[in-house]
Amino acid sequence: MSNDTATDTFLTGKVAFVSGGLSGVGLAIAKSLAVHGARVAVGSRRAGQGDGADLNQQFHVVALDVQDGLSVSKATESVEAKLGPVDILVNAAGITAEQGVVGHSDALWHQILDTNLSGAFRLTRAVLPGMIGRGWGRIINIGSTAATVGWMDNPAYCASKAGLLGLTRCVALEGAPHGVGCTMISPTWVETDLLHSNTAEVAEREGKGRTSADIVQDIRAQNPQKRIIQPGEVAALATFLCRDEAFGLSMDNIQITGGALW
Known part of the structure; x- marks a missing residue:
């Protein structure tokens, strides 16, 4: 993509801020937005x-802890001082941990919700007024199929992504009269370092002799397309949602699953 000299730089003049942007899906989106101007x-x-x-040579990299309101404020101020007002916000920061409801600690519950849901709220609250004032903006929340499908031992993660969908819809309504769209992208498993670290943890916890690679292969086999979604697929959709022609997709929850339920 980056070697395509005919790339449409339709985002020239726009400023994008991607949380969780140093790895995985967030990084793929950051690179795609940059390629397009x-x-x-x-x-x-x-x-x-x-x-x-x-x-640091490609992006303005800022320290950001989305669980901390002061960190969110400082990071947003740094971005706007360096690049200008934020036109595009991508809430890609997220964490997960497998633990059933029984025995689930309050601390772990709050950590997951505070990162995946409240973190997106804090960043949105910081940039939405400026977008409304300028009459244009795009907020893209990286959700999950977990927003609509329950999964064993993932109550906090599922609850956080379901809540993110509710937040997406409310922000979309608030921004609609002002040219500001908010959409959620909900992929199934995506092939990132996080996938492999999660499967390694599962393999160790199971203690059944299965390796991380075995579990990844199971995930691939269970997908109707017999593959794992790639970060670039999510990035391509996120970039498309920033087009003026995609404004009508505001409020939608767009799944990238290859036919999988989870």
């Missing part, structure tokens, strides 16, 4: 810790 900032808790140092 946007000035891009990425935020991460790992910023400044040596992780993603090479990305």
Whole structure:
């Protein structure tokens, strides 16, 4: 994509801010938005810790802990001081942990919801007034099929993504009269480092002799398309949603699943 000299730079002049943008889906989206002309900032808790140092040449990298309101404010101020007002917000920061309702601690519950749901709320609250004032904006929330399908040992994750869908719809309504769209993209399993670390944890916890690679192969086999969704697929959709022609997709929950339920 980046080698395509005919790339449509329709986002020239726009500023994008991607949370969770140093890895996985967030990074793929940040790169796609940049290829199409946007000035891009990425935020991460790992910023400044040596992780993603090479990305400083491509993006404005800021320290961001979406669980901390002050961190959100400082990161947003840094982005706007360096690049200008935020036109596109991508809420891609997220965490998960497998634990059933029985024995689930309050601390873990709040950590997952505070990151996946409240973090998106804090960032949206920070940039939405400016978007409304300028009469144009796009907010893209990275959800999951977990928003609409329950999954064993994932109550906090499922609840956080279901809540994110509710937030998406409310923001879409609030922004609609002002040219501001808000849409959620809900992929099934995506082939990222997080997928492999999660499957490694599952394999270790099961203690049945299955490896992480075995579990990944099971996920691939269970998908009707017999494959795992790639980060670039999510990035391509996120980029398309920033087009003026895609404004009518505001409020939608668009799933990228290959036919899988989860």
